[in-house]
Amino acid sequence: MNNINNSGNNPCSNCGLCAVSCPHKAIDFGIDGEGFYRPLVSANCTDCGSCVKVCYKYFEGKSPFENAFREKDVYAAWSKNRDVVLASSSGGVGYELTKFYSNEGYKICGVAFDAPNNICKHIIAETESDLKTIRTSKYLQSYTVEAFSEFKKDKKYLVAGTPCQIYGLRKYIQLKKWDDNFILVDFFCHGTPSFNLWKKYKEYIVENKQLDVNFKNVNFREKNPESKWHKNAMLVEDFLGRKFVKNHGFSEDLFFKFFLNNSCLNDACYQCKLRLDYCAADIRIADFWGKKYENNDDGVSLVITNTDKGKTVWTEIKHLLVVEDCNFEDLQQSQGTRYISLNSKRNKILAELKECAPLDKLWTKYFKQSVVKRGFSYFKRILSYIKRTIKK
Numbered sequence: 327m328n329n330i331n332n333s334g335n336n337p338c339s340n341c342g343l344c345a346v347s348c349p350h351k352a353i354d355f356g357i358d359g360e361g362f363y364r365p366l367v368s369a370n371c372t373d374c375g376s377c378v379k380v381c382y383k384y385f386e387g388k389s390p391f392e393n394a395f396r397e398k399d400v401y402a403a404w405s406k407n408r409d410v411v412l413a414s415s416s417g418g419v420g421y422e423l424t425k426f427y428s429n430e431g432y433k434i435c436g437v438a439f440d441a442p443n444n445i446c447k448h449i450i451a452e453t454e455s456d457l458k459t460i461r462t463s464k465y466l467q468s469y470t471v472e473a474f475s476e477f478k479k480d481k482k483y484l485v486a487g488t489p490c491q492i493y494g495l496r497k498y499i500q501l502k503k504w505d506d507n508f509i510l511v512d513f514f515c516h517g518t519p520s521f522n523l524w525k526k527y528k529e530y531i532v533e534n535k536q537l538d539v540n541f542k543n544v545n546f547r548e549k550n551p552e553s554k555w556h557k558n559a560m561l562v563e564d565f566l567g568r569k570f571v572k573n574h575g576f577s578e579d580l581f582f583k584f585f586l587n588n589s590c591l592n593d594a595c596y597q598c599k600l601r602l603d604y605c606a607a608d609i610r611i612a613d614f615w616g617k618k619y620e621n622n623d624d625g626v627s628l629v630i631t632n633t634d635k636g637k638t639v640w641t642e643i644k645h646l647l648v649v650e651d652c653n654f655e656d657l658q659q660s661q662g663t664r665y666i667s668l669n670s671k672r673n674k675i676l677a678e679l680k681e682c683a684p685l686d687k688l689w690t691k692y693f694k695q696s697v698v699k700r701g702f703s704y705f706k707r708i709l710s711y712i713k714r715t716i717k718k
């Protein structure tokens with residue numbers, strides 16, 4: 327058997343490149359019961375092995391693993407146009423990249439919220455308005471198969487995606503010998519959660535916040551006067567123009583609470599070797615979290631030039647940005663976590679997300695501490711503070 331049903335070294339990253347690369351269209355790519363995209367190999371499979379060649383499951387990486395970014399150039403940057411910064415997730419480097427290369431004749435491929443199907447998917451931007459649509463991070467798995475299957479030999483593309491999508495794509499274009507025509511951009515990735523979380527979140531908003539069941543637009547990274555870059559707001563808008571805004575979204579919004587406590591991410595996200603050990607992109611971008619820019623309210627992007635092409639790209643676009651040179655220690659401060667830690671309640675949460683319990687009840691059941699427990703942990707904190715003070 328020479329197809330992705332063979333077991334590999336890693337779990338499926340659900341990047342979709344197996345389906346894109348299959349010359350016989352023998353791989354369906356759909357969402358499974360737990361809410362993750364998974365490939366399904368059909369009877370048309372000829373065992374040609376094309377899918378195996380691009381698949382993250384068989385990625386071995388270096389051994390012992392090295393940090394991919396130790397020797398790389400690291401920058402802090404934000405757009406010179408403040409409107410761009412405020413409309414972007416962090417400092418707007420993503421948008422400036424896409425705008426610049428769109429003007430240079432590149433086709434731009436990034437992620438849009440597909441309202442009719444309530445999913446996120448990669449699209450190839452055709453207009454300036456498409457570039458605005460693909461701007462900002464959508465914290466859901468995106469469907470790549472349709473857009474990535476449209477890539478043509480003689481065209482130039484800039485593609486942004488998760489590190490695993492970009493890894494699969496790099497393998498694919500290397501095999502096709504299309505490398506020269508592509509600029510690949512990824513980001514430091516926290517992982518992508520189960521679609522069942524998104525479904526439950528939608529039900530919760532419709533039920534409790536009186537929004538219509540059809541969402542027109544979602545902005546996971548809204549910046550407003552109350553919730554600026556660090557605090558972040560979640561914004562959902564329906565087709566009737568009604569809006570739901572949750573200020574202090576990272577800490578207060580139910581979707582983010584489940585996403586950021588790692589209780590329902592794809593299993594490949596937890597030991598992802600593409601987070602710090604290996605990177606297949608030309609440029610990596612991220613939020614410049616950490617001490618260095620803690621007082622900046624607008625947003626700062628972290629940028630790493632990972633290849634020679636990445637360095638050229640950087641030389642071409644940096645006149646559009648305010649740039650500050652940084653180093654590996656700054657990067658570690660900002661993105662130190664090597665692996666995203668597994669929440670011990672993950673299996674239970676994934677099972678419950680399939681059922682009909684409302685999301686707020688699920689949160690209370692699994693994560694809200696009782697008054698007694700809260701009191702106890704407060705007491706423990708005080709005790710350890712006293713001990714530390716006595717030692718000094």
Ligand SMILES: Cc1cc2nc3c(=O)[nH]c(=O)nc-3n(C[C@H](O)[C@H](O)[C@H](O)COP(=O)(O)OP(=O)(O)OC[C@H]3O[C@@H](n4cnc5c(N)ncnc54)[C@H](O)[C@@H]3O)c2cc1C
Pocket residue numbers: 414415416417418419420421424435436437438446460461462463464465466467468486487488513514515516517518611612613614615627628661
């Ligand atoms: C799922 C996910 C997890 C992330 N985790 C982290 C993290 O742990 N730490 C961190 O510092 N930054 C993380 N980021 C990156 C961060 O949110 C910003 O994208 C980054 O700071 C760049 O900001 P920007 O304003 O320059 O670009 P943005 O406007 O945010 O653009 C980034 C590019 O990513 C594409 N994109 C958006 N959503 C998706 C998606 N679901 N899948 C694939 N591509 C997508 C967009 O089309 C765009 O081209 C994550 C992003 C995503 C989508």
